[in-house]
Amino acid sequence: MAKASPEVRQRALREIASAVERRRAAVLARSEQDVANATGKLGAAMLDRLRLDDRRLDGMIAAIREIADAPEILGRVEHQELRPSGLQVARVRIPLGVVAMVYEARPNVTTDAAALCLKAGNACILRGGSEAIGTNRELCSAIAEGLAAAGLPAAAVQLLPSTERAAIAELVKLDDLVDVVIPRGGEGLIRFVVEHARVPVIKHYKGVCHVYVHAAANLERALAIIDNAKTQRPGVCNALETLLIDRAIAGTLVPRLIARLGGRVELRGDPTVIALGGSAVHLATEDDWHAEYLDLILAVRVVEDLDGAIAHIERYGSSHTEAILTEDPAVAERFVREVDSSTVIVNASTRFADGGELGLGAEIGISTSRLHAYGPMGAEGLTTTKFVVRGNGQVRQ
Amino acid sequence: MAKASPEVRQRALREIASAVERRRAAVLARSEQDVANATGKLGAAMLDRLRLDDRRLDGMIAAIREIADAPEILGRVEHQELRPSGLQVARVRIPLGVVAMVYEARPNVTTDAAALCLKAGNACILRGGSEAIGTNRELCSAIAEGLAAAGLPAAAVQLLPSTERAAIAELVKLDDLVDVVIPRGGEGLIRFVVEHARVPVIKHYKGVCHVYVHAAANLERALAIIDNAKTQRPGVCNALETLLIDRAIAGTLVPRLIARLGGRVELRGDPTVIALGGSAVHLATEDDWHAEYLDLILAVRVVEDLDGAIAHIERYGSSHTEAILTEDPAVAERFVREVDSSTVIVNASTRFADGGELGLGAEIGISTSRLHAYGPMGAEGLTTTKFVVRGNGQVRQ
Numbered sequence: 001m002a003k004a005s006p007e008v009r010q011r012a013l014r015e016i017a018s019a020v021e022r023r024r025a026a027v028l029a030r031s032e033q034d035v036a037n038a039t040g041k042l043g044a045a046m047l048d049r050l051r052l053d054d055r056r057l058d059g060m061i062a063a064i065r066e067i068a069d070a071p072e073i074l075g076r077v078e079h080q081e082l083r084p085s086g087l088q089v090a091r092v093r094i095p096l097g098v099v100a101m102v103y104e105a106r107p108n109v110t111t112d113a114a115a116l117c118l119k120a121g122n123a124c125i126l127r128g129g130s131e132a133i134g135t136n137r138e139l140c141s142a143i144a145e146g147l148a149a150a151g152l153p154a155a156a157v158q159l160l161p162s163t164e165r166a167a168i169a170e171l172v173k174l175d176d177l178v179d180v181v182i183p184r185g186g187e188g189l190i191r192f193v194v195e196h197a198r199v200p201v202i203k204h205y206k207g208v209c210h211v212y213v214h215a216a217a218n219l220e221r222a223l224a225i226i227d228n229a230k231t232q233r234p235g236v237c238n239a240l241e242t243l244l245i246d247r248a249i250a251g252t253l254v255p256r257l258i259a260r261l262g263g264r265v266e267l268r269g270d271p272t273v274i275a276l277g278g279s280a281v282h283l284a285t286e287d288d289w290h291a292e293y294l295d296l297i298l299a300v301r302v303v304e305d306l307d308g309a310i311a312h313i314e315r316y317g318s319s320h321t322e323a324i325l326t327e328d329p330a331v332a333e334r335f336v337r338e339v340d341s342s343t344v345i346v347n348a349s350t351r352f353a354d355g356g357e358l359g360l361g362a363e364i365g366i367s368t369s370r371l372h373a374y375g376p377m378g379a380e381g382l383t384t385t386k387f388v389v390r391g392n393g394q395v396r397q
Numbered sequence: 398m399a400k401a402s403p404e405v406r407q408r409a410l411r412e413i414a415s416a417v418e419r420r421r422a423a424v425l426a427r428s429e430q431d432v433a434n435a436t437g438k439l440g441a442a443m444l445d446r447l448r449l450d451d452r453r454l455d456g457m458i459a460a461i462r463e464i465a466d467a468p469e470i471l472g473r474v475e476h477q478e479l480r481p482s483g484l485q486v487a488r489v490r491i492p493l494g495v496v497a498m499v500y501e502a503r504p505n506v507t508t509d510a511a512a513l514c515l516k517a518g519n520a521c522i523l524r525g526g527s528e529a530i531g532t533n534r535e536l537c538s539a540i541a542e543g544l545a546a547a548g549l550p551a552a553a554v555q556l557l558p559s560t561e562r563a564a565i566a567e568l569v570k571l572d573d574l575v576d577v578v579i580p581r582g583g584e585g586l587i588r589f590v591v592e593h594a595r596v597p598v599i600k601h602y603k604g605v606c607h608v609y610v611h612a613a614a615n616l617e618r619a620l621a622i623i624d625n626a627k628t629q630r631p632g633v634c635n636a637l638e639t640l641l642i643d644r645a646i647a648g649t650l651v652p653r654l655i656a657r658l659g660g661r662v663e664l665r666g667d668p669t670v671i672a673l674g675g676s677a678v679h680l681a682t683e684d685d686w687h688a689e690y691l692d693l694i695l696a697v698r699v700v701e702d703l704d705g706a707i708a709h710i711e712r713y714g715s716s717h718t719e720a721i722l723t724e725d726p727a728v729a730e731r732f733v734r735e736v737d738s739s740t741v742i743v744n745a746s747t748r749f750a751d752g753g754e755l756g757l758g759a760e761i762g763i764s765t766s767r768l769h770a771y772g773p774m775g776a777e778g779l780t781t782t783k784f785v786v787r788g789n790g791q792v793r794q
Binding site for chain 2: 002003075081083085087089094096097175179180194195198200201202218221224225227228229232332336337338340341342343344345346347348349351352353357358359369370371372374375376384385386387388389390391392393394395396
């Protein structure tokens with residue numbers, strides 16, 4: 001795969017998009033069957049993730065085409081210098097090798113992951129949720145067809161035939177064959193992978209994202225951002241989970257917050273918030289500060305100041321995404337410098353912590369481990385660099 | 398540590414260099430004691446690595462000062478762009494966090510690793526070989542003194558108190574406390590770390606480095622490069638281990654190779670080399686193609702052409718460093734593109750695969766895993782980037 005030219009890899013991706021398009025009826029029929037098999041076994045949210053319809057399939061096909069037409073990454077020279085020895089040293093972008101994706105019910109991950117891996121010159125091994133196996137098989141047939149049409153080995157993208165969890169445990173031990181494993185899904189799945197892996201793992205367990213409203217925030221804007229971060233799509237990892245409010249403005253903000261979100265969002269506050277909000281707020285417990293609700297629930301805490309906010313985030317944060325809302329640039333800069341989450345945002349919604357929004361193109365995942373990738377990760381995150389050294393007879397003294 | 402200013406970290410490093418200087422007599426006395434304790438238990442090469450003298454200590458102190466004065470890395474903006482949403486997105490370099498170094502007899506790793514970690518804003522936990530424990534304790538007292546003199550916590554660099562191997566197994570499981578472990582030493586130690594680690598590991602098992610002499614090579618230069626790559630320092634990982642010779646020039650090169658290296662280097666060849674070299678060459682077995690001799694022994698094989706050389710490297714190489722010697726630029730470019738080792742060299746000695754020579758400054762290690770770092774790794778390799786996003790009220794649609 002690494003030796004295939006950019007044109008051949010681009011053609012393969014376009015052929016894959018066309019093959020999925022051609023198999024549309026079969027894919028949707030398989031999906032319907034998968035959903036029927038899983039009904040009664042999965043909750044409504046998981047069933048919804050499992051289900052494909054024309055609109056979702058259109059989105060998957062469009063994503064493959066977008067990845068196909070994105071700028072080429074491989075061979076890019078990241079750094080070049082002439083050393084005193086006369087050696088010309090460059091760092092050149094190359095594929096990682098074999099990427100294993102381990103995920104749950106969402107079949108769109110199958111085409112997204114395959115396309116991003118191929119864009120970056122990698123082979124990939126996919127292990128989707130057992131509930132989606134019919135849909136995934138059909139999608140992988142389309143992928144194999146597209147690869148073959150471009151003259152690339154169809155085996156460059158493989159679906160793990162077994163749906164047993166034990167197969168994951170075996171897969172992630174193969175450190176001579178697999179270069180990285182990227183688990184996506186619930187914390188249980190991710191912990192299972194980490195527990196058994198000898199292959200390097202890129203992951204995030206959860207997203208307990210914070211917004212801190214500083215004393216010098218524009219409160220009108222703050223309310224709009226909080227609303228968006230919490231309610232625009234509450235089930236995703238970059239949704240707001242805990243709101244921190246500066247004591248100086250709590251008296252003003254809490255009633256306005258209740259007026260804006262009350263009825264739509266359950267608020268769980270510390271005693272100060274309760275004192276200001278009365279019966280509209282439930283009392284938060286220690287568990288609430290750790291919670292990734294993925295639901296229309298918001299934990300709210302009053303902090304003394306910037307240091308109090310940073311200390312809370314250090315203790316309860318998940319290194320995913322935190323935002324500060326303030327009109328004071330010096331305060332914003334301290335927050336940016338001292339909060340070491342993978343994405344730190346000033347005066348915007350946490351929902352922007354996303355590969356597409358941050359300019360990476362499609363996203364293969366978000367890493368909160370600090371090694372290799374930290375934050376949203378696109379096709380470039382699926383590459384590494386090698387040193388290329390050109391000389392004219394140099395020997396070392 | 399991440400919050401300490403560049404000036405404070407630089408001052409700490411200079412103070413550490415001075416503290417080691419002040420404790421010179423004590424360090425050397427401890428080293429002498431360590432060597433005396435290990436005599437009879439370690440081989441000559443290991444005893445030599447263990448031993449410090451004035452000249453080596455001078456080198457260690459100079460290395461700390463050089464790291465202190467190297468350009469600052471933290472806070473560097475690696476990429477910046479204005480998104481259509483109006484968000485200003487930057488990737489800013491930050492420390493990894495807590496780095497664990499697990500190594501063997503060489504006490505210079507203690508000061509090198511501590512200095513590189515501090516340069517990059519990390520805390521570090523050192524576990525040197527039990528044979529060097531006296532020297533390492535003295536060096537770590539000097540490091541603590543230097544940190545304290547700059548107003549930084551002395552605990553930012555800690556020596557693991559236990560010299561038991563079981564302590565390593567515990568250390569590398571602490572994935573909530575340690576961000577990365579870098580083992581350096583023999584393959585046994587590295588496999589032990591990988592086996593027990595839940596923390597990400599950056600490593601290389603061994604360096605089976607190849608030089609391929611293409612038909613269009615300048616043979617005079619080739620002989621000088623081969624000699625240098627094999628004999629200048631045979632005990633290190635970037636020394637040449639297997640020489641691949643193009644069939645077209647084998648008849649000319651093999652006799653000249655024997656004339657140049659015979660007597661100094663034991664040659665182990667395939668039957669073609671034996672046929673050309675006679676009794677000056679021993680017959681190589683399959684094991685020789687896998688061997689990292691770290692000694693004055695050279696495996697020699699005749700290959701048909703560039704493809705034969707690439708195939709041999711793919712099968713037996715260790716992803717460390719390979720060189721091609723040729724005056725044909727098209728052939729050199731194919732070798733550079735298709736050999737995916739961490740360092741690929743054209744017309745120079747493999748001995749240049751080194752952080753200092755490639756412009757990284759001092760080197761904390763060499764990685765042949767492809768994740769995070771691939772090839773020589775300096776202070777920048779001990780950092781990562783976070784996304785910093787600046788907006789003015791953006792919410793996601």
